[in-house]
Amino acid sequence: MASKGGAAPSTYTPAPTPTNKAQRPPFFTDSDVDWTRSDGRGFHQCRSAFFRTGAVNSAAGSAYAEFGNTKVIVSVFGPRESKKAMMYSDKGRLNCNVSYTTFATTVHGQGSDNKEFSTMLHKALEGAVMLETFPKTTVDVFALVLESGGSDLPVVISCASLALADAGIMMYDLVAGVSVSCLGRNLIIDPTLEEESFQDGSLMITCMPSHYEVTQLTITGEWSTANLNEAMQLCLDACSKLAKIMSSCLKEAASASKD
Template identity: 35%
Template sequence: MCCVYGPRETERKDETDMKCGRLTTDMRFAPFSCPERGSWIQGSQDKDLSLMLHESLQPALCLHKYPRSQIEVNVMVLENSGSVLAHAVTCASLALADAGIEMYDLVLGCSIRQDGASYVVDPSYEEENSCSSASGENQGGLSVAFLPSLNQISGLQSDGEMAEETLTAGVRTCIEGCYKLYPVIQQALAKAVRRAAPPPSES
């Protein structure tokens, strides 16, 4: 579930801040979203993901179009089925575009899970937390936020121990996944615009 609030005016006295808007992001997990029941209180993982979500979305927003304003993105994960950061980036970007916020490009997320010599694209929760390789090498995950039209990476998050060539190949794979997802997202956004548009007037 993703909500976008804004733009709304803020009271800030610093003239440099008043010339462009500000993006705030908040990402939380519902207590029942993971197999291990959590708390409603925002933990360190939630704060880290909120920061990564902010860093991924900010380069795509035309914040200079919204002076003295604040755009709020709130993500509540109701069911963590894996690749949660990549999915949150894509959903938040789509929600911003659907809300009419001016953007340079959509931001799409894709993630992989490396396990020894093999890797999985868009891993499930079980695949993210499983480890079948006996050695500790090439054990990790990677999430990429990508702007397809601009061909730019706006966010990258990795964990675990991965070789340099493995990490490079993983980034390429994530970018390819984003390019494959792009037309699907465009179609969904176009459908939403057509539904919201007023019917043509009969002359």
């Protein structure tokens, strides 16, 4: 497969919310009154998103995603006969694995499987995949983080959803993922690796925008009710816009394959 989608990076920033520049992240000095993020984005501005399907010829479906310095590739194989006994199940099985290359992070030799991310990827996708359409068989989803630049998991989940669709796996809807970091009183959407290292808390939402259904909600750290509500709205709004970019990528790929 050589289909491509998303010829140029697209943005999916949620509706802007007024921010108080005086409320700066705690890791900046008092002299940084007019501080902006290291990549020039506003607090509520997402990185440009680039997607391409058909990235791995040997896979049933695949996708590549690039969000700033975060680069991910996902391959989907199957459905294949399940190695586990599923005589009494009329549904298929989704097997997910997330791993990092040895050069994905600045720490040499840290490439390995990430069991926590693998479990969370499965939870995010399971509710969106029509498992009954491939009974007693397994679909394998292998995600590889080529470069870790922050917000790795939501990028992996979005890319994996696109790869499943590219493989022709029946789904209720695409799954888009977005995260927000809380730094002091500030909410920063789609954080970089540096910003995540200073965060006081994080929130990630993955959802099926067309169905208005959240497939996974993960919260760490301490949050005020107001910040939590605002962060959830930011994520949901951004997920909706990100899903449109993902859908456009699939349409462009389908159109290209007909030519």
